[in-house]
Amino acid sequence: xxxxxxxALVAMRAANPLVQCITNYVAMNVAAxxxxxxxxxxxxxxxxxxxxxxxxxxxxxxxxxGTVSPAWVxxxxxxxxxxxxxxxxxxxxxVAASATTYRRAVTGRLxxxxxxxxxxxxxxxxxxxxxxxxxxxxxxxxxxxAEAGARALAAERGCVVAATxxxxxxxxxxxxVRIAGGSPLMPRVTALGCALTCLVGAFAATxxxxxxxxxxxxxxxxxxxxxxxxxxxxPGSFGWRFLDALAALGAKAVDTSVxxxxx
Amino acid sequence: xxxxxxxALVAMRAANPLVQCITNYVAMNVAAxxxxxxxxxxxxxxxxxxxxxxxxxxxxxxxxxGTVSPAWVxxxxxxxxxxxxxxxxxxxxxVAASATTYRRAVTGRLxxxxxxxxxxxxxxxxxxxxxxxxxxxxxxxxxxxAEAGARALAAERGCVVAATxxxxxxxxxxxxVRIAGGSPLMPRVTALGCALTCLVGAFAATxxxxxxxxxxxxxxxxxxxxxxxxxxxxPGSFGWRFLDALAALGAKAVDTSVxxxxx
Amino acid sequence: xxxxxxxALVAMRAANPLVQCITNYVAMNVAAxxxxxxxxxxxxxxxxxxxxxxxxxxxxxxxxxGTVSPAWVxxxxxxxxxxxxxxxxxxxxxVAASATTYRRAVTGRLxxxxxxxxxxxxxxxxxxxxxxxxxxxxxxxxxxxAEAGARALAAERGCVVAATxxxxxxxxxxxxVRIAGGSPLMPRVTALGCALTCLVGAFAATxxxxxxxxxxxxxxxxxxxxxxxxxxxxPGSFGWRFLDALAALGAKAVDTSVxxxxx
Numbered sequence: 028x029x030x031x032x033x034x035a036l037v038a039m040r041a042a043n044p045l046v047q048c049i050t051n052y053v054a055m056n057v058a059a060x061x062x063x064x065x066x067x068x069x070x071x072x073x074x075x076x077x078x079x080x081x082x083x084x085x086x087x088x089x090x091x092x093g094t095v096s097p098a099w100v101x102x103x104x105x106x107x108x109x110x111x112x113x114x115x116x117x118x119x120x121x122v123a124a125s126a127t128t129y130r131r132a133v134t135g136r137l138x139x140x141x142x143x144x145x146x147x148x149x150x151x152x153x154x155x156x157x158x159x160x161x162x163x164x165x166x167x168x169x170x171x172x173a174e175a176g177a178r179a180l181a182a183e184r185g186c187v188v189a190a191t192x193x194x195x196x197x198x199x200x201x202x203x204v205r206i207a208g209g210s211p212l213m214p215r216v217t218a219l220g221c222a223l224t225c226l227v228g229a230f231a232a233t234x235x236x237x238x239x240x241x242x243x244x245x246x247x248x249x250x251x252x253x254x255x256x257x258x259x260x261x262p263g264s265f266g267w268r269f270l271d272a273l274a275a276l277g278a279k280a281v282d283t284s285v286x287x288x289x290x
Numbered sequence: 291x292x293x294x295x296x297x298a299l300v301a302m303r304a305a306n307p308l309v310q311c312i313t314n315y316v317a318m319n320v321a322a323x324x325x326x327x328x329x330x331x332x333x334x335x336x337x338x339x340x341x342x343x344x345x346x347x348x349x350x351x352x353x354x355x356g357t358v359s360p361a362w363v364x365x366x367x368x369x370x371x372x373x374x375x376x377x378x379x380x381x382x383x384x385v386a387a388s389a390t391t392y393r394r395a396v397t398g399r400l401x402x403x404x405x406x407x408x409x410x411x412x413x414x415x416x417x418x419x420x421x422x423x424x425x426x427x428x429x430x431x432x433x434x435x436a437e438a439g440a441r442a443l444a445a446e447r448g449c450v451v452a453a454t455x456x457x458x459x460x461x462x463x464x465x466x467v468r469i470a471g472g473s474p475l476m477p478r479v480t481a482l483g484c485a486l487t488c489l490v491g492a493f494a495a496t497x498x499x500x501x502x503x504x505x506x507x508x509x510x511x512x513x514x515x516x517x518x519x520x521x522x523x524x525p526g527s528f529g530w531r532f533l534d535a536l537a538a539l540g541a542k543a544v545d546t547s548v549x550x551x552x553x
Numbered sequence: 554x555x556x557x558x559x560x561a562l563v564a565m566r567a568a569n570p571l572v573q574c575i576t577n578y579v580a581m582n583v584a585a586x587x588x589x590x591x592x593x594x595x596x597x598x599x600x601x602x603x604x605x606x607x608x609x610x611x612x613x614x615x616x617x618x619g620t621v622s623p624a625w626v627x628x629x630x631x632x633x634x635x636x637x638x639x640x641x642x643x644x645x646x647x648v649a650a651s652a653t654t655y656r657r658a659v660t661g662r663l664x665x666x667x668x669x670x671x672x673x674x675x676x677x678x679x680x681x682x683x684x685x686x687x688x689x690x691x692x693x694x695x696x697x698x699a700e701a702g703a704r705a706l707a708a709e710r711g712c713v714v715a716a717t718x719x720x721x722x723x724x725x726x727x728x729x730v731r732i733a734g735g736s737p738l739m740p741r742v743t744a745l746g747c748a749l750t751c752l753v754g755a756f757a758a759t760x761x762x763x764x765x766x767x768x769x770x771x772x773x774x775x776x777x778x779x780x781x782x783x784x785x786x787x788p789g790s791f792g793w794r795f796l797d798a799l800a801a802l803g804a805k806a807v808d809t810s811v812x813x814x815x816x
Contacts, residue, residue: 052578055578056744060789060792064741064789071578071579072649095337096365123333126344127335129339217319217322260534263529266530267789267792270788270792271787271790274788316585319582359599391606392602478590478800480582480585525797526797526800529586
């Protein structure tokens, strides 16, 4: 990496990027609070009537299909078209990608629109790579089992792919790293993965290399998770401690508390 | 009851049931966090394009009309049809059932689709039993005043009916219990009742008898509320302490801290 | 003012007004919790099929365009028509009013429906007053720079206008005050401004003079913010401490901790 995750966090905060987050109903509040705590500025504008126009104003776009419906797909596609036309990065979060026929069709339509980054759990990445997928929104596969699929997907699509879990895996098809950190409480709080996707958008808006941006976002997130877990008594206290940690986190803590290793 | 609520909680956690929750926008996040803290796996998939297909994958379905609109009704009906075809239990939460003409029509349509369990506040249960109803989403009647209506509704519809409040009442038309526990802070936190409906779904997915499942869910919820209230300074701190309590709660605490009495 | 903010809070709690809040997906949960903590009763009923009928039942209506789409505009207009016909006050929150062509059109349509109060950040108020506007949902102008625009807008539309920020400005075109209080953590928590709009609705439902009602709501909010900030370690802990503070707040604390000065 040319930029350390900690340095990328400092640069992101200084830029305070406006990030358009089209995400699911469960995630909206926690995703917005995650971006605000980290130092970015979220906007959840989604309707097809304005999503494309707004994408040109924002620094990056994130699209999450968790509670998708036809009207929202039109808003997503409009926003993606706007982002592509304006040269903005966009991040795809293919929640429960293979759970239903409809979801597979939506995911297939969106992946063809050249995402800059795809972030999902292991089962979702495997589903996109043509190798299976889980029953619901939670991963039933390990990240280790999704590494080959992630590499293949990144190479085929020319994008960065991040499979996140206890140890994250990030690749652009050539480079690859594993990121070890975070806390077992993180999957016990709903929509933290969705919030992470929005944070990847914030970094992608400010760090030129999408691979570095993704690694920086995941490392920052894992560092905040470790800090929050120190005093958390369960998923409820972890939730607000995570936001406090994200807001308090310095560059040095990011670069020293989470292990990023070439893969 | 053939199963103690505490034993049912242990069984539910071991099964980690996937619960499809079609709920309102206010409740989505807290409902998902409630299920995760308790040990279930929530999925908020709602669109008519996929809700029925997904209902066959999930272990149970819950339907809440809090912020209902026509497109969502189609998603609800599709999911219910899917759940019924797959033999899955489904739980109805008739929020503000009698507040408007539209809401009465929606409630009437859904109650005709054979819910396994109906959970509401006293005013909502009275509205369904043909005996009145409140002004908004909060109960303006006591649970005691709704007991006869709950019994009649359960007998007429062949389902379990739970009217919840300071003391809950659960009946299948023959059996009936009162559950005394929880905290006065619970109605000061929005959507906890909606979250409870989703938790009833989690228990209904794993406990064969819907009456036992409902009693177990309400008892677990009340026990967590009591635990959370011990150190809460208001509705804000109660909110996250409730999730911590739900995650930490053992079978013994469930079976000893909440009074369940035949009615 | 004929009523002190603290006295207005006591009166509002005693009345426990039902407030219909049509707000954005990000804000729904925190807005409902804010009203419950303060002592009001929220209902998020929004669909055009029932929003107008419900507006006559509620004591006030609030409308927020944060995540607006065409179907929601119809629900908003139906609710506003119902509120006007029933003589209920209604409050407009023009989130990111000038960000897109669509948003400008929606805002223009709603402002023509005679809101009782308009509450926004400085950029949003300037946009409505015909003088600019920011890039996203966050203010890029100071409240001081929006005072003249707020006065002109209030005089032109015959409504109360509140531009909120580090120091709030409230005017009905003739009277005007500045309210200094709150905490720098407040803009770090998403949707607190949207929640404040709903709280203005609660006060407008019970305090006859909309100017006094708006001042009381903003003063109460600022007092709770100051109290919450005393022990908060960041935006996460501020969030729940704010709800605890709002619930615990007495009339005296409201009237002594926040400076309200004629402007």
